[in-house]
Amino acid sequence: MVDKITVGYTHLSGCTGCTVALADNYGGLLTLLDKYVDLKYMPTLADARHIQKVDVSFVEGSVCINDKLAVEEIKETREKSTVVVALGGCACYGNITRFSRGGQQNQPAQEAFLPIGDLIKVDVYIPGCAPTPQMIRNVAVMAYLLLKGTKEQKDLATAFLKPLMALPVQGTACGASTACFCDLMTNVIDQGLCMGCGSCAAVCPVRAISMEYGKPNGERDLCIKCGACYAQCPRGFFNTDVIGEYEAINEAIMAALQ
Ligand code: SF4
Numbered sequence: 646m647v648d649k650i651t652v653g654y655t656h657l658s659g660c661t662g663c664t665v666a667l668a669d670n671y672g673g674l675l676t677l678l679d680k681y682v683d684l685k686y687m688p689t690l691a692d693a694r695h696i697q698k699v700d701v702s703f704v705e706g707s708v709c710i711n712d713k714l715a716v717e718e719i720k721e722t723r724e725k726s727t728v729v730v731a732l733g734g735c736a737c738y739g740n741i742t743r744f745s746r747g748g749q750q751n752q753p754a755q756e757a758f759l760p761i762g763d764l765i766k767v768d769v770y771i772p773g774c775a776p777t778p779q780m781i782r783n784v785a786v787m788a789y790l791l792l793k794g795t796k797e798q799k800d801l802a803t804a805f806l807k808p809l810m811a812l813p814v815q816g817t818a819c820g821a822s823t824a825c826f827c828d829l830m831t832n833v834i835d836q837g838l839c840m841g842c843g844s845c846a847a848v849c850p851v852r853a854i855s856m857e858y859g860k861p862n863g864e865r866d867l868c869i870k871c872g873a874c875y876a877q878c879p880r881g882f883f884n885t886d887v888i889g890e891y892e893a894i895n896e897a898i899m900a901a902l903q
């Protein structure tokens with residue numbers, strides 16, 4: 646019997662797309678639950694609705710600070726979790742929930758929905774709107790290997806998780822947990838990492854991004870700093886430092902899921 650890690654899932658304000666992405670792992674999710682994860686609470690998938698003490702908490706959605714319960718819930722999640730993972734663009738940067746209140750003018754003071762990093766210390770960011778099912782599954786496997794694996798597995802898990810653990814610490818051009826088109830420009834486009842997929846332009850709620858000659862161009866006067874483009878960009882958290890270890894990392898994940 647494998648020594649499982651305990652996991653919780655706190656669900657705050659968002660579209661529930663991250664839960665759907667998690668469930669889209671199908672057999673992979675069943676393997677995780679069977680072998681590695683003891684799901685202690687999750688409003689949607691587990692028959693337990695009260696926050697419990699766990700090794701790892703995944704948090705989906707941003708915090709509505711007008712909702713006392715949501716504020717208490719995120720604080721209790723932090724108190725009862727060894728590791729807190731912000732899952733998806735809303736938890737990491739606010740994303741579309743930044744756009745959820747009032748007639749938006751350019752650059753509004755939008756403070757009703759905050760990314761969780763504005764209220765608690767966060768250990769890992771998984772950006773994406775929603776993150777891919779594989780990404781969520783891989784982080785769960787790597788969290789298990791980091792906490793319960795052999796020395797070699799712990800080293801691989803550290804290499805895999807390092808870029809995601811750096812995101813809450815390094816912050817963005819706008820601050821710790823606010824992102825905007827400048828971050829896309831600085832960390833992706835100017836680094837030559839943009840592959841012209843157009844996801845950033847498609848996700849922008851105010852149509853501030855247009856694709857020109859295959860590359861995104863942002864109108865900064867229109868940008869409301871929701872961070873949706875940065876959260877959505879598949880290259881936004883690309884880390885060249887771990888490229889050399891990716892084959893071994895993938896092998897470790899595949900072996901764990903067999
Ligand atoms: S460019 Fe659009 S998606 Fe990106 S932060 Fe600004 S408003 Fe949000």
Ligand code: SF4
Pocket residue numbers: 829833834838839840841842843844845846860861877878879880881
């Ligand atoms: S989402 Fe990222 S990779 Fe895709 S076009 Fe925008 S900046 Fe480029």
